[in-house]
Amino acid sequence: MTDSGERNTMTRRTVIGAGIGAGIGGAAALTAAGFEPAPAFAGGSGKTVRLTVMGTTDLHGNVFNWDYFKNAEYDDSAHNDIGLAKISTLVSAVRDRIAADRHAPRPLMLDAGDTIQGTPLAYYYAKIEPITGGHTHPMAAAMNRIGYDAAALGNHEFNYGLDILRKFQRQLRFPLLGANAQDWTTGLPAFPPYVLKRVHVPGEKPITVGILGLTNPGIAIWDKANVENKLKFGGIVELARQWVPKVRAAGADLVIASVHSGMDLSSSYGDALPYPENASVLMAETVPGIDAVLVGHAHLEIPERLVTNKTSGEQVVLSEPLKWGMRLSLFDLDLQKVRGQWKVVARHSQVLNANTVDADRDVVALLQKDHDKVVQYVNSKIGTCTEAMSAATAPWEDTAALDFVNFVQADAVSKALAGTPQASLPVLAIAAPFNRDAAIPAGDVSVRDVAGLYVFDNTLLAVTMTGTQVKEYLEFSAQYFKQISGTGPFPSDQVTNAPTSTAPNGTPDYNYDIVGGLTKPLTYKIDIAKAPGARITDLAYGGTPVAADQQFVVAVNNHRQSGGGNFPHIKTAPVVYNRQVEIRQLMIDYVTTTGTVDPKTFHTTDWSLTSNGTPITVTT
Template identity: 70%
Template sequence: MSDSESQSRRSFGRRAALAGGAGAILAAAGFRPATAAAETTTDSHGPGRRVTLTVLGSTDLHGNVFNWDYFADREFDDSQHNDVGLAKIATLVRAVRAERGADTTLLIDAGDTIQGTPLAYYYAKVEPISTGRVHPMAAAMNAIGYDAAALGNHEFNYGIPLLRTFEAQLDFPLLGANALDAKTGAPAFPPYVIKKVHVPGAPPVRVGILGLTNPGIAIWDKANVEGRMTFPGLVEQARTWVPRLRRAGADLVVVAAHSGADTSSSYGDALPYPENASTLLAEQVPGIDAVLVGHAHVEIPERFVTNKTSGQRVLLTEPLFWGKRLSLMEFDLAWAPRTGWQVRAGRSQVLNSNTVPEDPEIVRLLRADHDRVTSYVNSVVGTCTAAMSAAAARYEDVPALDFINHVQADVVRAALAGTADAALPVLSIAAPFNRAAAIPAGKVSVRDVAGLYVFDNTLLAVRLTGAQLKDYLEKSAEYFRQVSGPGPHAPDAVTNAPTATAPNGIPDYNYDVVAGLDAPLTYDIDIAKAPGQRIANLAHGGTAVSADQVFVVAVNNYRQSGGGNFPHVTTAEVVYNRQVEIRQALIDWVSQAGEIDPASFSTVDWKLVANGTPVVIQS
């Protein structure tokens, strides 16, 4: 690292030490100390040195700076009482640097940084950073002193120009060895960086940090990247770049991979490269010492994978998302004149951010940005005649999802006026993204509406036949676990069924509800049946849907580009695509209508049954 970087880190660590309690902070966060010290040693090659390096890692921050829930307008809390945000992570980083040594501590991130909260959305769309503002995530990460970050798939949600602006605002490299220029095949971002860690009385330790992102970007953000960038597999690109890192003199190689540890793909066989490939990476590419895992939103304090070629044990760790945890990796290295630096041991753990206060420097730096966003999300845009909640949306037809489908279909219907498709019936597809979402009776704010749609998806419409629609619904119905009778059942006993591609259970966002605009689309989901045989009594306007009947179907860009591997939508003819953001369409609809009246659009059109008998769900 440069002298200025070293000075910055010493200052950062010293402030924490002067404040006192670095050891106590780490102990409260769950830190387990290991014997580690720089010392003179002797091995078979003569006198040498030993040193322990610390590499800290975050991932999937998703626009969280403060411990704040913008949709609820209060401090963040969940059932495990986690806290979130870079301001908390900063406190942990200060304490580690003060305790372990700022000069021998690196900090990296595994991606998904600039999307996910109203704070992130505001500085992408309302007051975009392209107008000269500094992105709050860039400001926070610069202040904390990150050494490198990998690209996440959500970095591309707002388009490449905004991503390039964000990249230019960072004081550290944004890495993506498998994000390639579509025309030249060359890396579109730096593939790696080598950081020098100085050790008294010995040559510096050269730490190679390789960044890899998710191949699914080619599907999920097709509209933003097609013809501009390609995203080959992590393993394939690592086979090229890890040897180059070693030849460049890297003594320690750490990969920041925005790809889960447990091999699976939400897009099935739509791409030849797996979505979650970090374990494959460790097993199949020699020369990697550790992988900071991202994307999967699970916690892995420490896991070892044996490389099949070299026999080396590779360390994997993934901190919990949004800044709930910070991974702490330690590497013991020994130096001798003939062999140079060699890694003797590695280990990792995660530190819990809910035990520490927010860092005052980050709070001071970004309080004004936060206040600006809270004012925006709390502004009133209309009223609602009756409260709507998404709490039961994953197993029950509720007005909250009917509202999303109504707005999506209404936007598409208006856009089709005067076209050849204007006479076709319009359907819409929506998923239960946020179980906590709710629209209150009375005044409705931006945050109330935005809470229904927490992803930055855009709206498209495609043509589907009745047969294709039924196939689509059968795919969606895989979300449910098979039951033997109507119950009563607990919600978790019937939802989030595990599959080969989703071993931890199909996520809520991959369960779709389909509704009609011109007339109701009605159907039963028989969860006593095996997947693929569950959709019954499919009708439109009371008439059974025929196989050759044609519909216009409103769908989000994630689904239409292959997210979830749903049938037909990726190859169906697109009849509408104006890059309208669905969340903003909801907000605009309420602003223009002035009032949400659930009675005007909400009916119970689908239900869960077991061998024809309605299923009873008791939460």
């Protein structure tokens, strides 16, 4: 939150820095952000030098503490703040603290990827006014102003194609690293694998820091359309094992890996690739010669994790600074000279909280015009709607608003599966009533109107499921309703948000899923007079009862597919589509492309609530 206490309301020009003074600086900023000085290394007989390395990750197009879809300053339940303008203030405070010690080396600044996708600001300069036309990407401008030393590629860097990515790369004043992003034909690195940074130490020989960048192998699946026959992606552990010795041989006294891969071993794509998605700890444990790892991709806050390399016996420190510029990782690496060469003898890391400081005035001023342009775009007309669609009653009746979400999801999956073995299977889609206040008006429709229907940053996947599994999924979802008999009318709070063992205060709306078909309707009734687990009746696809072994492709968001809500079957079902495209953006793109939203083309009443087979009436 800004220390000025102001919540800026939208006017013609949204001034992000309104009312902000010079901001908290120096020691006060670090104390407020949660900084705890690491204990000085007390062992050995030589002089100890402390090198500080700062890091961000998963910035996802956030420069300002602003929610473009809500048209207000960003806020969440934890009161996090976001964006590079806040990070810049923390970075300056760290640099000021270190500069006060004339014997301390200059700190380094790194990023672990996923930089140019995720907000309307990023989308605008990729699709509406692409940076290939000459405009400097706001993320490049902000990172250059802050003074990064290197960044790793993230998987979302590839979402807008290689032309945008290469232009962004050329706009940076620091290297964009990716040792495992390889030319399709030659296997040679398509981006710099590493960079050496020589850090001056007063009165001593410089410290040579090797920074190795590694990205996620899942790009081969998620952005197949953009990289196939152009780039391939080797395993993180395999390529680290190849490049770390080369970085050392090039003269590095220590090696820091900036890796767009989560800490703990897992893969959302199962065995579709021979390399795991999340492998940072595995790399640290099995590849000797790495001293520290800046971790990205998982959107987790992990201030410090220490692991021991199984070959060398040396400790490795890892840190992941959450996402969107909410945190800044801070590594303190203590070095001594051993036989004339610098060696890390102690390591420590922590994270600093961006919500404790003001935005950097310089970054705000640099990019205010870009921001204003995007605010105007988000609130501008992108199409029309033939009749109003509201999600107010979506939890208890079939609405055009939720059918629109499901239609866009299913349509995107169906088109992507053309020419694959699953192309002939019927496509279903799953959506939840995230926001009862959401509505798309009749007449002019803005980006923000469409985004209101989908308030989360979920991406789209598709899995295959059987008829039995679909029915069991719907039964699980139907736990959302309280068990009542009679036909009503009932006020909605007597029907919805039933308490369960896992939701004793009531099942939230976002854990009630509605399933719909694309080319044919999936129809069913939910008999809430029955006990949970025996409520789904008359389940049919295209008017024919669903067979137990019937195969469906089911479009679903990444949160649900990864286990969110603990719905049955979806987490273990085979994944047949995963390009990591945001569902919200797909909806915006649909309206922008078609120009008109006509509910008559996708809305039919396919499900309803009953009591012992008789329709019921629910009121608000």
